[in-house]
Amino acid sequence: MQVNNVSNPIAESAKSLSEGLNQAREAGKSLTKTIENIQHDGVEVAQEQLQNKKRHDALDEAKENSLIYKAIQEYESQKNIIIAENKAEIDFKKKYGAKEWAKVLELRAIVEKEQKENAKYYGHKLKDVQRVQFYCWFAAFIVTCLLYWFNVV
Numbered sequence: 258m259q260v261n262n263v264s265n266p267i268a269e270s271a272k273s274l275s276e277g278l279n280q281a282r283e284a285g286k287s288l289t290k291t292i293e294n295i296q297h298d299g300v301e302v303a304q305e306q307l308q309n310k311k312r313h314d315a316l317d318e319a320k321e322n323s324l325i326y327k328a329i330q331e332y333e334s335q336k337n338i339i340i341a342e343n344k345a346e347i348d349f350k351k352k353y354g355a356k357e358w359a360k361v362l363e364l365r366a367i368v369e370k371e372q373k374e375n376a377k378y379y380g381h382k383l384k385d386v387q388r389v390q391f392y393c394w395f396a397a398f399i400v401t402c403l404l405y406w407f408n409v410v
Contacts, residue, residue, distance in 0.1 A: 404410045
């Protein structure tokens with residue numbers, strides 16, 4: 258009996274198929290690991306951006322609530338007004354002279370005084386009107402209740 262050293266083509270095909278499947282499985286594992294790493298990196302970036310946004314929002318809120326920032330904003334606003342008034346004064350003096358500017362300042366004082374008096378007077382009158390409106394509403398309520406009580410309505 259002679260032993261055939263010729264290999265079996267079916268066995269060779271099965272062996273080749275097995276090696277191919279093993280290589281495909283290893284490639285799949287490698288691909289899965291790469292995808293998981295990319296997802297992990299994406300999550301880390303998203304968390305970092307969220308933390309940065311929270312820090313930025315907290316800083317904005319702190320600035321908004323901080324009295325020093327409010328004072329700085331008021332200072333900048335007042336500074337702009339003062340600069341505009343100084344420019345107006347210089348332009349007016351060039352055009353009309355310093356004596357006329359003194360008259361403007363007198364008129365300004367008179368206008369400010371009138372505004373304060375009007376605010377005080379009309380503010381007081383507004384309170385009187387509101388009080389009268391309340392009394393009228395209350396009287397109408399009483400009359401409506403009485404009409405309802407006596408089954409007129």
